[in-house]
Amino acid sequence: MQSAKVDDTITVSHQIQPDDVRRIREAGFVAIINNRPDGEAADQPAGAEIARAAAEEGLAYAEIPVGRDGIGPDQIAGFARVLGEASGPVFAFCRTGTRSINLWALTQAGERDPDTILQLASGAGYDLSPMRPVLERLTEGAGQ
Template sequence: MADIRTLTPEIAVAPQLRIEDLAAVKEAGFKTVINNRPDGESMDQPPGAALEAEAKRLGLDYRYVPVVSGAMTMDDVTAFDAALSETEGPALAFCRSGTRSATLWAFTQAGARSPDEILTIAGNAGYDLSGMRPYLQRG
């Protein structure tokens, strides 16, 4: 099973999920899976279509919001926020390490939570997003 790290009761993040992880994700109570990893980023990752098919078979909502590592845009943040708002929670977002997913979540919280609160939540989950502070202060 993947290393799931809870940010809030509504959202958790994880490193790359495997097809065989999805049954445990459902058993853990998640309703939605958000894939933030572009297909083909690594030879050992399962194709998004295979993950989506298994998620749907299990009754999980599945959203594909690919974000290129090191090249996140505000359109990516908007798409992630839409995926969260259009689906039932709790949601589990994943990428290679979980950092992109945690970063997307942090950006969706700018203006709604203080930068200190966002960085503390991410830090408690094992993600040091302190370099984002200037962006989070802008909201």
């Protein structure tokens, strides 16, 4: 399991397996967000398997898949909802963590300035600089 802490509220990760869920709980996470659609690759576990493991470990679990159509308002709102309802740190994953970090960044626009968002993402190993114009527009629209 390859993961990267973005800040105290969120860590993003490559694909996880059901047997990773116990370690995720032991690391202090309270929720898992699955941003990978089922059936994307033959070697990935079904979301239901990870959801079962999360339930057994007492973790909240949400499936917010991002597929070929990209990220839309419903996915951003769903990701923000899980972050807002979580009583502690959230662990989000997809194939490489990129969809998860992009969703996180979009939920932060208007809450944090674009420079801070991009710095946190960079610190986690993700270059989101191509998103700067979108983050700036969303921040302006939020009145920040």
